[in-house]
Amino acid sequence: MxxxxxxxxxxxxxxxxxxxxxxxxxxxxxxxxxxxxxxxxxxxxxxxGFEGGQMPLQRRLPKRGFKSHQQKFNAEITLTALERLGAAEVDLLALKQAGLVGELAKNVKVIKRGELTVKVALQGIGATAGARAAIEAAGGSIA
Structure with a gap:
């Protein structure tokens, strides 16, 4: 060649x-x-989108709801995911490194889905009332 x-x-x-x-x-x-x-x-x-003077489709249809621009900064994590992570202390950085939350996430909340048997200490992470009860029942804490 x-x-x-x-x-x-x-x-x-x-x-x-x-x-x-x-x-x-x-x-x-x-x-x-x-x-x-x-x-x-x-x-x-x-x-x-011009339709020859006829009212265009995007103006004929009703508008409902909205999409929050803050959504990309918020993330959720389940009790099952915490169990699988298997770390004694969990913070935002640990979750990002494990790939459980996105890189843009600033606020993370634990939701009650699944079971938790290991003791986990959460640092700077929120939790719903049910998730909080499950974490404390397993001997963990939320700071």
Whole structure:
């Protein structure tokens, strides 16, 4: 193989369409744009979602609810996940390193799902009332 013999894969490159180059090309005169109208003109086109003056779909439909921008900073962890982690002391950094919460998480809360049998001390992590009771019943603590 030599540098001057390298070619792209067969069918990966297509010559660009040259419009307005005479009758024989098949794209002469109106150059595939049809006759008259907004779409035939240079620079003339509608904005995204424009429906010819009809009330656009995104304005016809009712709006409900909202999505919190803080959601990416909040995370949940279950009792089962804590059990599997098997660490005596658990803080935000330990959860991030174990891959149980996302890198952006700032607030973590333990929710009561599953069972906890090991003693776990939580540092800077919240817990629901049920999860708190389960952790303390297993001999753990929440700081």
């Amino acid at each position: 030599e540098l001057n013999s390298i070619k792209p894969a067969e069918g990966s490159k297509k010559p660009r369409r040259r419009v307005g180059r005479g009758i024989g090309s098949g794209l002469g005169k109106t150059a595939g744009r049809g006759h008259k109208g907004q779409k035939s003109r240079a620079g003339g086109y509608h904005k995204v």
